[in-house]
Amino acid sequence: xxSFWENxxxxxxxxxxxxxxxxxxxxxxxxxxxxxxTYSSAMREVLLNQIYFTSVQILPVFLMVSIxxxxxxxxxxxxxxxEFGLTGFFGHVLMGLIVxxxxxLLTVLLITLRSAAAINTEMAVMKVNREIKTLEMFRIDVIDxxxxxxxxxxxxxxxxxxxxxxxxxLVSGTLFSWLIFGMSIDxxxxxxxxxxxxxxILIALFKCAIYGFFITLIPIRFGLRASHELxxxxxxxxxxxxxxxxxxxxxxxxxxLTKLL
Amino acid sequence: xxxxxxxxxxxxxxxxxxxVVLALLYLAAGKGVFENLHAFTVSSKSGDGFTExxxxxxxxxxxxxxxxxxxxxxxxxLIKIKIxxxxxxxxxxxxxxxxxxxxxxxxxxxxxxxxxxxxxxDEKKIPEVIIVNDINxxxxxxxxxxxxxxQIADNVERLTxxxxxxxxxxxxxxxxxxxxxxxxxxxxxxxEMVVSDEESVKALNDSLKKLKDITTNVDRILxxxxxxxxxxxxxxxxxxxxxxxVNVILKxxxxxxxxxxxxxxxxxxxxxxxxxxxxxxxxxxxxxxxTLKTVEDAVKKLDAIIGLKKAPEFKVP
Numbered sequence: 057x058x059s060f061w062e063n064x065x066x067x068x069x070x071x072x073x074x075x076x077x078x079x080x081x082x083x084x085x086x087x088x089x090x091x092x093x094t095y096s097s098a099m100r101e102v103l104l105n106q107i108y109f110t111s112v113q114i115l116p117v118f119l120m121v122s123i124x125x126x127x128x129x130x131x132x133x134x135x136x137x138x139e140f141g142l143t144g145f146f147g148h149v150l151m152g153l154i155v156x157x158x159x160x161l162l163t164v165l166l167i168t169l170r171s172a173a174a175i176n177t178e179m180a181v182m183k184v185n186r187e188i189k190t191l192e193m194f195r196i197d198v199i200d201x202x203x204x205x206x207x208x209x210x211x212x213x214x215x216x217x218x219x220x221x222x223x224x225x226l227v228s229g230t231l232f233s234w235l236i237f238g239m240s241i242d243x244x245x246x247x248x249x250x251x252x253x254x255x256x257i258l259i260a261l262f263k264c265a266i267y268g269f270f271i272t273l274i275p276i277r278f279g280l281r282a283s284h285e286l287x288x289x290x291x292x293x294x295x296x297x298x299x300x301x302x303x304x305x306x307x308x309x310x311x312x313l314t315k316l317l
Numbered sequence: 318x319x320x321x322x323x324x325x326x327x328x329x330x331x332x333x334x335x336x337v338v339l340a341l342l343y344l345a346a347g348k349g350v351f352e353n354l355h356a357f358t359v360s361s362k363s364g365d366g367f368t369e370x371x372x373x374x375x376x377x378x379x380x381x382x383x384x385x386x387x388x389x390x391x392x393x394x395l396i397k398i399k400i401x402x403x404x405x406x407x408x409x410x411x412x413x414x415x416x417x418x419x420x421x422x423x424x425x426x427x428x429x430x431x432x433x434x435x436x437x438x439d440e441k442k443i444p445e446v447i448i449v450n451d452i453n454x455x456x457x458x459x460x461x462x463x464x465x466x467x468q469i470a471d472n473v474e475r476l477t478x479x480x481x482x483x484x485x486x487x488x489x490x491x492x493x494x495x496x497x498x499x500x501x502x503x504x505x506x507x508x509e510m511v512v513s514d515e516e517s518v519k520a521l522n523d524s525l526k527k528l529k530d531i532t533t534n535v536d537r538i539l540x541x542x543x544x545x546x547x548x549x550x551x552x553x554x555x556x557x558x559x560x561x562x563v564n565v566i567l568k569x570x571x572x573x574x575x576x577x578x579x580x581x582x583x584x585x586x587x588x589x590x591x592x593x594x595x596x597x598x599x600x601x602x603x604x605x606x607x608t609l610k611t612v613e614d615a616v617k618k619l620d621a622i623i624g625l626k627k628a629p630e631f632k633v634p
Binding site for chain 2: 252
């Protein structure tokens with residue numbers, strides 16, 4: 057009986073310590089983002105490569121998925137609105153649900169699956185190969201050189217790709233509103249403008265930035281936890297990805313709470 | 318030509334940023350962020366249902382929003398609304414401001430302008446807001462229905478309690494029905510159950526038999542009467558019956574009466590002629606009378622003349 061409570065206590069302490077460590081680590085990285093010294097030529101080169109791999113390379117696939125998935129989603133939602141006689145809420149559903157909620161979520165899921173897993177593995181492999189130790193030996197700041205470019209890349213990529221996704225959804229919404237409701241572009245635009253709330257858009261953009269920050273920071277953190285054995289790589293990668301998805305859910309819930317308040 | 322990685326990243330960030338900024342600017346322009354705003358103040362006795370940011374609607378379109386709510390020294394709520402320049406034309410001096418609180422959905426101020434040619438509303442003028450409340454209206458409509466439902470429920474309760482009461486009407490009816498069916502089961506017929514005496518049933522049967530004999534006799538008499546009626550009918554209405562002969566006689570009388578009518582007409586004419594003749598006699602008589610009177614007057618004059626002269630001589634005309 058005693059051992060059960062001990063185990064439970066130990067687990068809770070471990071969890072809280074890990075959470076506090078992550079927050080402290082996030083704080084350190086966040087501060088470095090605003091430091092001029094961080095932006096060395098090597099760091100800028102890494103940042104450029106990261107944006108290229110995360111956003112530019114994925115762009116055709118991302119646009120294709122956004123158009124297909126977004127159009128399908130908008131078509132289904134509009135059809136449901138028509139069937140249930142809720143056409144009056146058309147604008148609010150389009151802006152409040154599809155643009156400010158589903159679009160960032162779709163983007164963050166795509167980027168997490170493609171880039172966050174890659175970052176997690178890359179960091180773990182570097183740790184196993186003692187590349188991190190070598191960089192430290194050459195007095196290269198690991199946070200400035202490896203972490204900050206990836207985190208900034210995460211923020212920029214998620215914000216820009218999510219905005220693109222929203223615009224693609226709004227454009228496909230024009231087509232579906234005409235097909236399903238027989239709505240002209242003027243009426244569609246007017247409904248959209250009436251339903252637009254700048255505070256919601258700002259919350260959505262801020263949420264995207266938070267997503268970008270954590271879906272790169274958490275994999276880096278877990279990747280750096282790898283030991284010098286190859287077998288530790290899959291363990292830290294799986295742990296990192298589980299934590300990334302948990303973070304996505306937490307951020308989503310927090311953003312919904314912000315909207316409610 | 319192979320584009321460099323830097324160019325591709327720069328192009329992506331630049332283009333996406335421009336698209337996003339243009340979209341935001343379009344939304345901002347559409348929302349009237351860059352437009353001049355006109356402030357109007359409307360009043361209400363209660364601030365219930367009003368919120369800052371509440372939309373102001375004209376013909377279903379958002380034309381502005383509530384900027385601020387204030388309570389003045391007289392305890393009246395002042396609602397300040399801001400209308401962009403392009404929508405200010407809908408706000409006229411005869412515009413009615415209605416707070417509409419639907420049962421579902423958010424409240425809004427609806428502007429109703431009947432005459433768009435009326436002068437624009439002075440920004441210093443403070444019209445009062447009319448309040449339309451769907452929730453209260455719905456409750457007011459539901460209340461009588463609820464009262465009726467309550468009455469019905471009371472009646473149903475009374476009925477069920479009556480039904481469940483062992484001394485109630487239903488139980489009494491059911492026990493009586495039970496008695497009747499038992500009684501009916503023990504008797505030979507329904508009549509026996511009603512009169513509860515076998516002798517009476519026998520007497521009733523005899524009476525019914527006699528009644529049957531009587532009806533048979535009546536039937537026979539009626540047949541005879543029918544035959545007699547047939548015979549009488551042929552004697553009266555038959556070919557050589559009384560009625561056709563009467564008809565012939567009547568036709569003859571009518572012909573004779575027509576002739577008699579002519580004779581009477583002639584007699585009437587003669588009598589009228591005679592009457593005319595007598596009228597002429599009267600005239601003749603009066604003429605003679607007049608002549609006589611004239612002669613008499615002449616004689617009198619002559620007498621007078623003769624009386625005055627001696628040895629009168631006169632010549633007879």
